[in-house]
Amino acid sequence: MGEASATERDGADTVRGAEAGDGAVIATRALTKRYRGGQPAVDGLDLTVPAGSVFGFLGPNGSGKTTTIRMLMGLIEPTSGTAHVLGRPVPRSARAVLPHVGALIEGPALYGFLSGRDNLLRYDAADPTADPRTRRARVAAALDRVGLTAAAGKKAKAYSLGMKQRLGLAAALLQPRRLLVLDEPTNGLDPQGMREIRGLVRELASDGTTVFLSSHLLDEIEQVCTHAAVMARGRLIVQGPVADLAAGARGRLVVTTPDTGDAARVLKEQGVADVVVTEDRVTGEVPGRDLAEVNAALVAAGVRVRGFGAERASLEDAFVALTGEGFDVAG
């Protein structure tokens, strides 16, 4: 294994040099794909994925995420625009770039009549830069990493969906990668499996691998990603660090109290705008002044306060604010 990683790290330098320019692992300009005679599936996409980030690629089903990923992997020719991965143009330089990229695209695909191990041996043999002398060791390490060592000899058709998903991930981890593209990696997994995959993603990211993660699950993105981009109907709506995106949707002050009428009056006096009363909760925009003083004023006015605090905006709030619609829109 040690011998293998030395070889591959040298290989990685090949691409690193070319990319030194802007530090983006993925950069697209006006990337557009129009399938024959239809609406554009991806329309004028300008995407920048910084090196070392865990980049969440969000959007409802049918928003163009998978088409974008297929263009980045050289499977689909863009109608117009350009895409660079690891500093080199795709699909033109795909064969130089892809050995440094591990990918899980639209779920795993396996040879059902081959064992899990033989599936990985086959995918590794397809990579002309993979050393056959270390193949078995690398396959064993990848199986171990996703927890499939015990099931490695079983035919893949007997695998559960979760096991297939893990085997697909193992295929993406056959070599040390500089970029991992994971399209809906937790699809079909139980909560325990999802937690493990997220743990694995964090672990890989801490080794310096850039992870490009597509998902339609907002909390998944919020839990693991440093950056995110949101797509809807083929267009990029926003991209940036997750913290900035969430901050874009302002948090709200929430007071829980049985004396809602008094509380609302006091909050207005204290300069809180947009006060809304719902059952035993009074909410409003977070005021510019110290929240401790607002709380003291409530108590001084005899309002019985059960709960008081600023609620952080979630990425979901940000999404709703950006698109003006719910997230689970059918494509």
Add this chain to the structure above:
Amino acid sequence: MSQAEAARRTSPLWTLGLFRSELLTTFRRWRTLALLGVLAAVPVLVGVAVEIETGDGPAAGGGGGAGPAFISQITNNGLFLVFTALAATLPFFLPMAVGVVAGDALAGEANAGTLRYLLVAPAGRTRLLLTKFATVIAFCLAATLVVAVSALAVGALLFPLGDLTTISGTRISFAEGLARALLIALVVAASLIGVAALGLFVSTLTDSGIAAMATTVGLLITVQILGQIPQLDALHPYFFSHYWLSFADLMREPVYWEDLTRNLGLQALYAAVFGSAAWARFTGKDITA
């Protein structure tokens, strides 16, 4: 950049790993083994049928239509079962098996979704196509040899072996007969290259393995039927099956080469035309499966 490129330390030989993997994958498929099993059974059937038929007395020439002058000689020399079995399987069983394997080559991978993972590995489209073509040709050879070896075994078991008489009436030794049988098997395998190239091209057109297999086998049957229609005489020399039975000319003394070379030339033409078409289609195709 160039310095780093050198540091990559990959070997050009590693590219052959895909071919090896492809061979293993193809020959471990249950379907491939079933096809080879059927092919191995044909000489057994022919051999047993001839044995039963001639149990009462010596065969009186002009037997089965497919193997000119061969089938009647089986009882005298088991080696003739090789020629008879190849003549019996070449019109349909062998090309059908090749059509199934070639048609499924890319469409089957697309159907299963494994194609996208091979391509992002990255296998490279031209490299993958060449590997698939080489594997289908290896299958042509394997299928033909399965028929020939099975026929030789059955022939040796049921009938006497020894010196044999060529179509021209001269005698050749058993060893030379065996060498000619091997040569005939190679020519028969080469005769299947046209179907292989055609099937591979069809395979690039669709994402359904079944559709590609059915189309290829359908084309095969159509060409065989058209080949029987005398009004289409002018077209016949361009059908991939037109010179198939010319392998019998290897049993003449001296060997009559004209149709043999025409057959090989025609197969090469099919490989060039449909190979190029498959390449153009496959390298420019959006992989959405």
